[in-house]
Amino acid sequence: MSSRQITAGGTEPPSRSSSVVARRALRDGVYDAILEKLLDGSAPPGSSLGIDPLARELGVSPTPVREALVQLEHTGLVSRVALKGYRVAPPLSAEQLLELFDMRTILETAAVQRAAAHADELVPELRAAHARHVLAAHEVQKRRAPGERPADFTDLREYFAADWEFHLTIIRAAGNRFLAQAAESLSAHVHRLRQTVHHGTMDMDQAIEEHAAILAAFETGDPAAVQEAMRSHLSAVAQRVSADG
Structure with missing residues (x-):
């Protein structure tokens, strides 16, 4: 048989x-x-x-x-x-952090420049991604209110995912599969920064404000403004992470 x-x-x-x-x-x-x-x-x-x-x-x-x-x-x-x-692996060293943010700046400023050409299609999706980020931050902040238990990684997971998804929304809109693949290869290292979250201050308010500035720049349709907003955001995050370290 x-x-x-x-x-x-x-x-x-x-x-x-x-x-x-x-x-x-x-x-x-x-x-x-x-x-x-x-x-x-x-x-x-x-x-x-x-x-x-x-x-x-x-x-x-x-x-x-x-x-x-x-x-x-x-x-x-x-x-x-x-x-x-x-x-x-141990947490990222100061040198590795510098290199990571250098790479993110190179990649993401290139992505926003290309994505700006499709701002009309991107803006509604980016608004939705920003709204999810704001909502996730609000949920974490509620748990950190007096009388509530402190936020742990389980609470923060959705916030971190929404933060990174805001960036990925822009990178995907650039329309270059290799840029997207490069961003995905960085995702583990970006998330690895979360290992230090309990050793420093959370920067939710600053991140939300900086993402709002990036969204506003896309709404103007000015590629130079978008690039500057993204560059400023990544520089500020790098400074905050270095200060926490």
């Missing part, structure tokens, strides 16, 4: 391609779970990431854990030490 015979349940066994897809989905799920541990502080900088303990915790075999850690090593979020396995 053929190896592709019908099973007792009346369906064919999974094809090779479907098995590959399932394995990739499992690996991606494990990747996301470990990334969450890195960003929420449950796996702090310098801590060990054992493959077998993680596999037991996540209820999977060691293979997708190993594959996910290899992926994370490429982002710089974890490092592999000979004979010691994987460890969570």
